[in-house]
Amino acid sequence: MKTEMIDLQTMDEAVRLLQEGEVVAMPTETVYGLAGDATNEAAVRRIFAAKGRPSDNPLIVHVASVEQAHQFVTHIPDVAARLMEAFWPGALTIILESNGTASTLVTAGLDTIGLRMPDHPLALQLIEATGLGLAAPSANRSGKPSPTSSAHVAYDLSGRIAAIVDGGETGIGVESTVIDCTMTPPAILRPGGVTREQIESVIGPVTLDPALSMKDATPKAPGMKYTHYAPEATLSVVEGDLSFLQQLIDDARQTGHKTGVLLFDGEDVDADVRCSLGNSMETAAQRLYDCLRRFDQTTVDQIFVRDLSEEGVGLAVRNRLHKAAGGRVIRP
Ligand code: TXA
């Protein structure tokens, strides 16, 4: 299959492809998504096939309004309505009771469904012009870091999907927060672009799925149980200060390893390849996946990163880093 790169002038083509049941990668404000008609079983099959995604991992349906969200659920509880009002369009996926309109492949047979209204003009344009709810997981091969540029999507999926709508680099850089509103109080199943603090300021206390902190608990979001974001090199999260980090890197180099390090601006550490996370947790979110993908283009075989704070979007960045590290933590 030839994968077409679509720009603003040829959006009509992307609309036509989606209406015909093809799958098209589209930019959102978080990461690129691989979109298909959520009510068309053949389209949804194509999404799973292109990504190599396990069929027990449900997809998020993207809508362009609260009204359109009603098409897919039995009802919208008050707490969810308040979240939509406060954070849509935006990086918040809300789990509600499904009414069966979406293909059962989208919900992976669950009686719930995840809905989100993305805050990106091109994604909203595609949803509105097709008139469809668009099922869209992140547009990466399963297990790889989510794509934050059209080049990342092309690297993973070229030849496997009909088209890529090029919207440049995404803004937030980590995926949406997933919150389950079928339970009281609601539970965050995946931390993401909208922070726990922001959510609690609108609806009061929420819980965190225990699986986010406890190793042995089974996560309620099926996708959170899979290995994710892993670079080809061994990634280790390091507790301790910069001199401990430098010591680890020096030791690794002395035993013949090529080393990589993820650093914030102003952190002076020497390694074979360094990738900058910028000067804040927001820039770290934007750059994390690109850094992980860049290391794959080098001969680095050991990557180190210092552990992060869980404040704000830090909760999401830290979650992705620990997943990418497969839980490997080095302590002084
Ligand atoms: O920012 C995002 O959310 C991006 C963009 C493209 O919108 N999408 C995304 O989709 O990250 P995906 O498929 O890579 O991750 C969706 C997550 C998975 O962990 C999945 O298990 C969970 O949401 N999920 C979806 N539907 C669910 C449901 N009904 N119950 C529990 N978890 C659900």
Ligand code: MG
């Ligand atoms: Mg994903």
